[in-house]
Amino acid sequence: MPRIEIAPNVFWIGVNDYNTELFEGLWPVSEKGVSYNSYLLKDQKNVLIDLVKSSYFDEFLYQIKQVIDPRELHYIVVNHMEPDHSGTLSLLREVAPQATILCTPQAQPMIQAFYHLEKGIQTVQDGDELSLGTKKLQFFFIPFVHWPETMVSFEQSSGILFSCDAFGGYGALKGTIFDDQCQNLDFYIDEALRYYANIVAKFSAMVKKAIAKLSDIKPNVVAPSHGLIWRGNPQQIVELYQKWADFQTTGGEAGVTLLYGTMYGATEKATETFMQGLLKSEVPFEVFDVRKIHPSYILKTLWQNRGVAVAVPTYETGLFPPLAHLLDLAKRKGIAGKKVVYLGSFAWSGGAKRELEKWCADLNWEMIDSLEFKGNPTIQEFQKVEELGNRFGKMIKQVSI
Numbered sequence: 001m002p003r004i005e006i007a008p009n010v011f012w013i014g015v016n017d018y019n020t021e022l023f024e025g026l027w028p029v030s031e032k033g034v035s036y037n038s039y040l041l042k043d044q045k046n047v048l049i050d051l052v053k054s055s056y057f058d059e060f061l062y063q064i065k066q067v068i069d070p071r072e073l074h075y076i077v078v079n080h081m082e083p084d085h086s087g088t089l090s091l092l093r094e095v096a097p098q099a100t101i102l103c104t105p106q107a108q109p110m111i112q113a114f115y116h117l118e119k120g121i122q123t124v125q126d127g128d129e130l131s132l133g134t135k136k137l138q139f140f141f142i143p144f145v146h147w148p149e150t151m152v153s154f155e156q157s158s159g160i161l162f163s164c165d166a167f168g169g170y171g172a173l174k175g176t177i178f179d180d181q182c183q184n185l186d187f188y189i190d191e192a193l194r195y196y197a198n199i200v201a202k203f204s205a206m207v208k209k210a211i212a213k214l215s216d217i218k219p220n221v222v223a224p225s226h227g228l229i230w231r232g233n234p235q236q237i238v239e240l241y242q243k244w245a246d247f248q249t250t251g252g253e254a255g256v257t258l259l260y261g262t263m264y265g266a267t268e269k270a271t272e273t274f275m276q277g278l279l280k281s282e283v284p285f286e287v288f289d290v291r292k293i294h295p296s297y298i299l300k301t302l303w304q305n306r307g308v309a310v311a312v313p314t315y316e317t318g319l320f321p322p323l324a325h326l327l328d329l330a331k332r333k334g335i336a337g338k339k340v341v342y343l344g345s346f347a348w349s350g351g352a353k354r355e356l357e358k359w360c361a362d363l364n365w366e367m368i369d370s371l372e373f374k375g376n377p378t379i380q381e382f383q384k385v386e387e388l389g390n391r392f393g394k395m396i397k398q399v400s401i
């Protein structure tokens with residue numbers, strides 16, 4: 001997309017990426033795309049805020065040249081050092097050698113380590129202001145949203161908050177960069193939640209601190225470095241991030257994430273019956289086949305729902321491996337406070353339930369109930385499975401964590 005003027009002399013000059021298969025080498029984005037939003041402020045001093053991934057340098061340079069000659073750039077603000085926002089720094093330096101890089105003291109050694117740049121770097125302090133002529137930037141440090149060196153930049157005259165990874169989301173920008181023009185806001189909110197669960201969730205306590213710290217600013221526009229620019233309703237994405245951050249301590253909303261896997265179909269039959277029970281309880285639930293659905297999508301729903309139903313068989317005295325992998329990711333992402341039930345088949349020793357109990361202790365999840373059965377379920381066991389689903393669903397609807 002060609003450059004877009006967000007406010008007088010404030011330009012979006014980002015790029016859409018449909019080529020990267022896995023964001024951070026982990027999370028699928030090629031289907032829905034992801035944007036790297038970069039911003040150019042034109043004034044007596046011209047400023048570039050956050051860059052794009054190195055593979056998009058040609059497109060990026062073209063975008064810059066639509067606004068100014070790169071040799072007229074005075075400052076390059078590096079809010080966050082992750083290479084999807086800083087990867088073009090060395091190349092940009094070659095076409096704009098006069099520009100001073102502005103960053104936090106924590107980012108400076110990273111710039112040296114990643115790009116071997118020593119000169120022309122100036123650090124800023126938390127709360128520092130920078131006059132550009134008619135515009136004025138102010139910097140606020142928000143450590144660990146997403147790396148320790150991260151800050152945001154606020155332009156006072158237009159009220160635009162350049163928030164980098166904070167308030168970002170997956171999803172390439174399709175025809176518009178603004179929330180108030182896009183036809184499918186639900187898509188971007190859904191992809192922002194997936195991004196939150198994949199990228200930001202672990203740092204939820206720091207997200208809450210950052211939101212509290214920025215609460216006095218009241219921006220007219222929230223302009224993150226991924227996804228939509230929130231101009232129509234800038235508070236919406238801030239409130240969503242606040243709600244999602246709270247899930248780490250509340251355990252989430254009244255809903256069930258049903259994680260199922262099977263080798264020969266016994267656990268699958270029980271899972272179908274379990275869903276009949278859930279349905280009767282009228283609890284909202286979403287089912288994932290852990291063999292087939294990428295954890296990126298599962299983590300999103302896991303983060304959101306306070307109830308987790310695990311339906312997998314015993315495998316080599318433990319959990320079915322794809323489920324164990326998922327629990328490992330859940331631990332790394334700090335997914336806590338869940339209520340859990342287990343059901344599944346075994347043939348001789350069992351062991352899946354035992355391993356799940358250990359995981360629950362580790363994750364700060366509470367195992368509420370369980371039902372193991374040998375081989376295929378009997379009529380009586382089917383009955384109990386349905387009752388379990390119904391009971392669990394009702395409980396999840398009511399429980400306040």
Ligand SMILES: Cc1cc2nc3c(=O)[nH]c(=O)nc-3n(C[C@H](O)[C@H](O)[C@H](O)COP(=O)(O)O)c2cc1C
Nearest residue numbers: 263264265266267313316317345346347348349350
């Ligand atoms: C590779 C493999 C390992 C297994 N390990 C165990 C085990 O350690 N203990 C046990 O009781 N059953 C074990 N089983 C048996 C399965 O748990 C049993 O067949 C169960 O009914 C499979 O459920 P499913 O039809 O949902 O896949 C194993 C089965 C396979 C194929």
